[in-house]
Amino acid sequence: DVKVTQSSRYLVKRTGEKVFLECVQDMDHENMFWYRQDPGLGLRLIYFSYDVKMKEKGDIPEGYSVSREKKERFSLILESASTNQTSMYLCASSFVGQGTGEQFFGPGTRLTVL
Amino acid sequence: SQKIEQNSEALNIQEGKTATLTCNYTNYSPAYLQWYRQDPGRGPVFLLLIRENEKEKRKERLKVTFDTTLKQSLFHITASQPADSATYLCALNGGSQGNLIFGKGTKLSVKP
Structure with missing residues (x-):
């Protein structure tokens, strides 16, 4: 069964904190x-x-950066979290090539910045 | 730039009826258009894809049509059930790298 996993379902952070959201897919x-x-x-x-x-x-890349050091892992970084970054964050992956281009989504991380 | 509109934010229907959701786009004709289902608190799940040279696609109780003249796709659920209640998103290809542009979704509620 194909899978996209995200490191946390719920996350609460304070304004100014650095936040890492991790995503891993096992579908190559x-x-x-x-x-x-x-x-x-x-x-x-x-x-x-x-x-x-x-x-x-x-x-909407402002306020975010990303890192992809390995094929299966894609990280989203909030360098200095702000209250307007409170949101549901969803990671997805897809296959390149002759395919449907369908995206497989993770369960999401609900981030609250206080 | 390409824009997608899903005309209804919410649609309420009675169990057993056919639900019809609309997706319109504004600019270039996409190579394909996709439909996803999203349940509360979860990520979207792919349902169907229709290519620009296809008029209609079916999968069980689902049917999708694609009219490049009208720049519109219709998504039908026949014999709807309360378990079909969810938000349905349409998406089309946004660029050469496989990214998609999503509509805002239509929340479907099927009442028993």
Whole structure:
């Protein structure tokens, strides 16, 4: 059974803290994505990576950075958390090549910044 | 830039009826369009994909249509059940690297 796992389901942090969100996939997918999801705004792409050590900015990269040192792992970093980064964070992965391009999502991390 | 609109934020229907959800896009015709289901507190789950050269796709009680002239996809659930209650998202390919652009979703509630 294919799987995308995220390090935490719920996380509470204080303003100014550095926050790491980890995502691991076991499908040998090349592509990995980080989204945030907020009521009324839908899923918004923060960053994505199509290979190890490669990254591309999505629609809302400000305040975030990412790291992909191994194919199966994609980390999202909030350098200095702020209250407006309180959100649901979703990681996804997909296969490159002849396929449906479907994305497999993790269960999400609900982050609260106080 | 490409925009997607899912016309209804919420749709309430009676059990047994057919639910029809709409997804419209504004610019270029995508190579394919996907539909996902999302339950509260969980990540989206892929349901169906339809390519630009396909008019219709079916999977069990689900049917998706794709009209490139109208720039619209319709998603149908026939003989709907309360277990079909969820938020349904449409998505289309956003670039060459496999990223998707998602609509905001339609929350479907099926009442017994």
